[in-house]
């Protein structure tokens with residue numbers, strides 16, 4: 001079986017600055033992989049290049065065996081690559097269910113008739129409810145987003161990303177902005193997502209990374225420093241140097 005993501009020499013330049021420098025990595029189907037690295041290491045830039053949000057300057061990206069290098073972001077979503085963002089992008093005045101429903105209708109190209117046809121959209125509503133169950137927000141379906149704690153809002157974002165029926169989901173700091181007391185619960189929900197869904201996540205909290213990742217890719221100055229299982233990464237002197245050395249303050253950022 002082809003890996004969920006296969007990345008070869010991926011490079012992203014901003015004018016003269018190389019944010020992602022010849023990154024090669026493989027994300028196996030069904031795996032839970034983390035990208036870590038100090039602030040400014042290029043993690044979010046790498047995600048932009050993977051998803052096609054910003055066209056890469058060089059290198060290749062394959063999604064489940066399909067060369068996606070020249071595909072648009074929308075086409076990559078169509079081939080099964082979804083992502084969430086660091087910053088919440090919800091309609092906070094609408095209910096949780098309505099937010100997910102809009103994502104489903106948009107996927108199906110029916111967003112513009114949402115308000116006229118909502119009563120008839122039983123199938124879409126059932127699907128939205130099922131997605132909310134998947135992230136543990138079934139009981140909150142009817143609540144307005146702005147009435148919910150921030151941690152729950154982050155889970156809505158995941159349900160919205162799942163509405164595109166991804167094979168691979170990239171999560172950019174899924175617990176960003178969430179009190180530490182809630183971040184573990186978010187990761188427990190993420191870990192409980194179906195095993196055939198491949199998960200690639202950026203996370204700064206090393207406790208969460210080492211608890212939930214099966215493989216860790218360490219990015220430093222736009223390049224892959226090393227990658228491997230958590231035990232190997234935590235024992236790696238070069239990684240310790242990055243986190244405990246002069247840039248140690250980034251470790252808990």
Ligand SMILES: Nc1ncnc2c1ncn2[C@@H]1O[C@H](COP(=O)(O)OP(=O)(O)OP(=O)(O)O)[C@@H](O)[C@H]1O
Pocket residue numbers: 014017019037038039040041042043044045046
């Ligand atoms: N649009 C842009 N134009 C120019 N430089 C950029 C742009 N976006 C990011 N950069 C630079 O690329 C480098 C990598 O940034 P990026 O946000 O990818 O890092 P990161 O590892 O995700 O950091 P953080 O952990 O702080 O989120 C930084 O030096 C940043 O200033």
